[in-house]
Structure formats: structure tokens, C-alpha cells
Amino acid sequence: MKKSVLLFCIIISIVLTTACSGKSNLPEIDNSLISSYNLFDVTSSNLKNGKWDKVIAQGNENHSPELSWEPVEGATSYMIYMVDTTGRDFIHWKSCDITETSLPEGWASKSDYVGPYPPPGESHIYEIYVIAVKNPVESMKGAVNGQCLKFPEFVQALDTDVDGNTGNIVGAAHIIGSYKE
DSSP states (O other): OHHHHHHHHHHHHHHHHHHHSOOOSSOOOOOTTTTTSOBOOEEOTTEETTEEOGGGSTTTTOOOOOEEEOOOTTOSEEEEEEEETTTTSEEEEEEEEEOOSEEOTTOSOTTTBOOOOOOTTOEEEEEEEEEEESSOOSOOOSOTTEEOTTHHHHHHHTTBOTTSOBOOEEEEEEEEEEEEO
């Protein structure tokens, strides 16, 4: 009986230590790319416990994720990038001149969005950036469904408006999750 109680106490101790350690298998958010801008929050009902729903994947529904954020003061529009950072900054979503702050699942056109498709059995990290701008930009750099080794430069380019004025970015948000087939 004493051995059973001792074993039970050891197991409970291990479970509580693990549960309370604060460590998580979820990817950590690194906002260094956008840290010089005013940060705001973006959420998605398609991201649960750090994992993207299957409906956003290319082999399933291929719907762009639902996204929501509060309006950013001074912003006239928003730009969105979704990047597979495991796949060397492979662009999966690029939309510009968005005026809404709540996008339903499947909002993006097929030319603007290609869902995740990591190799079978591999988990990839997919990051979404929402960039709030004061004025229109000439264009968003990068191609959907293509690798982008200069992604940070693409975000920085949004800070210059169509007339060449700098200081165009008034805020930025970032959300991250993993996906595995």
C-alpha cells in the first residue's frame, strides 16, 4: 500500500511539474520584423492551440483563414502576407488595399491565396502579417506560391507610399501557427 501511494505521489508530482512549467510546444512569436511599428492584435478562429485548421490547406478546402483586428488609427488600408517560414519564406497569401478589419474564412481570391501544403508528415510554421498603411503603395512585392528569400525587404517596402513618401506603415500585427498533413 505504501509503495502504491508513493508511486501515485511521484506520478502526480511529475504531471504537475510538467503542466506548470510554462513550456509549450506552440511556436513562439518573433515580432522583430515589425517591432519598430505600433503593434496591434490579430486573431483567427482557424488557429486553435497554435495549429491551423485543415480547411485552410491546399489539399482540403483551400480557404484563406478568418482574420479579425481592431481598426488602426491613421490607417486607410491593410496589407496581408502569409509566409511558410519553415519553407524558406514561401508566400501563401498576399492581399493589398484591404479596408475591412474582419475577413471571413475563404475571403481571399484564388490568385491571392494558396493554402499550406507541407511535405507529408512534416510540420511547417505559417505566419500571417497584417500591415496597416496610411496611403496606397505602388505594389506589394513577392509572388503567391513562390519562395521569397527577401521577405523582410518586402515588408519594409510597404513603408514607402505610391508618391515616394516614407513612414507609411502605421501599425503591424503578426499571428503564427503550425500545420501538418
